[in-house]
Amino acid sequence: MPKRGMKPIRRQQLIDAAIASIHEHGFSSATVARIARKAGVSTGIVHHYFADKNDLLAATMRAMLDILRREAVERMRVARSPLERLYAIIHASYGDAQFGEEVFSAWLALYGNARDSQKLQRILFIYHRRLHSNLLHELVPLIGRERAQEAALGIGALIDGLWLRYALTGRPDDAETPRAMTRAYADAMIAGKS
Amino acid sequence: MPKRGMKPIRRQQLIDAAIASIHEHGFSSATVARIARKAGVSTGIVHHYFADKNDLLAATMRAMLDILRREAVERMRVARSPLERLYAIIHASYGDAQFGEEVFSAWLALYGNARDSQKLQRILFIYHRRLHSNLLHELVPLIGRERAQEAALGIGALIDGLWLRYALTGRPDDAETPRAMTRAYADAMIAGKS
């Protein structure tokens, strides 16, 4: 069975299995054995492709962020104005790819357990900084640097908050409602006084 | 040393210790032994006052929600109009008592690990339902039932989102900024068309 160049395939399989496991039984029940079994491989293989369990978890989180990033880049490429690019970021933040229920709970679980590991904390910090920076970049030409700061904070928070609500109530099929609400909030922040 | 009626005292001590432990070393490192040691008691006592570890965790979460609830009730008692009561809910949601860094990370950790336990999930669900219901009750007389639904969802989400940001960046000293932003959002939702 063994062929060469299995590395990227197995890594992806294990990442997918990790997401599914966290979703099904929760973070603390997502053991190496369970993840391996769900991926259809033995437990030993995990440590052949990842340094340890935490490394797999970090890779899982990075993979989720990468989906998000790629979708945002793609959508911003075709946008032609700051407002359009702002909408693109908002649209991508509720991207279909990550609007699956599985990715939801996995993301949330890693959120809650980030304090355990320096690595996870760092990845999370990068996500926040990038989202804020992207929002800020489009907002500044619209409303100036000062008000853009607050607007970026608010829009980012609303994205996370709506996300959280949908993650917990488990209604991942409807991505357009939170998108429209976030756009409306952005409009209000842009039009609003001070 | 043992006196009668230690039950409420020890329970509170253990709950406080649980919050502190989760904050310091993360959720998965908050073992029964560590919590007990931080409370200054032996490990056995934990199972004398709580059914098991999960029961202690659930009680911890309930205690945090109770602080929130009491503060909201207190503030709404003196409010005289729907808008004032809406502001009271918003104010209480960033209450000083729970704006401590410790409570922050504990809350977040329990969020992320809610899927493990039916109990935690239920408590979290109750919190969301209550917040939404309270917001809705004050919004309906202002903008009608239909638009109130969306406004309540958005305000609740913004509260959670801003909370999350402050929890992760760890800046618990400034409670007034998120309050003002949430009030501004509420104003926009009330004034806005659609």
Place this chain on the structure above:
DNA sequence: AGTTTTACATTGGACGTCCGTCCAATAAAA
């Protein structure tokens, strides 16, 4: 008031379980 009894508080370690990690062995492709 002094003594006994009762009920509770508390300890600290034993027990069984489960987990992450490691490793020797095997198998297949190059």
Place this chain on the structure above:
DNA sequence: TTTTATTGGACGGACGTCCAATGTAAAACT
């Protein structure tokens, strides 16, 4: 023959839970 992929179990450690033993304050009794 060499390299890579993969297995499955062994190992040590950590954790939650349980329990027998001990100490003490309060109540009951004489």
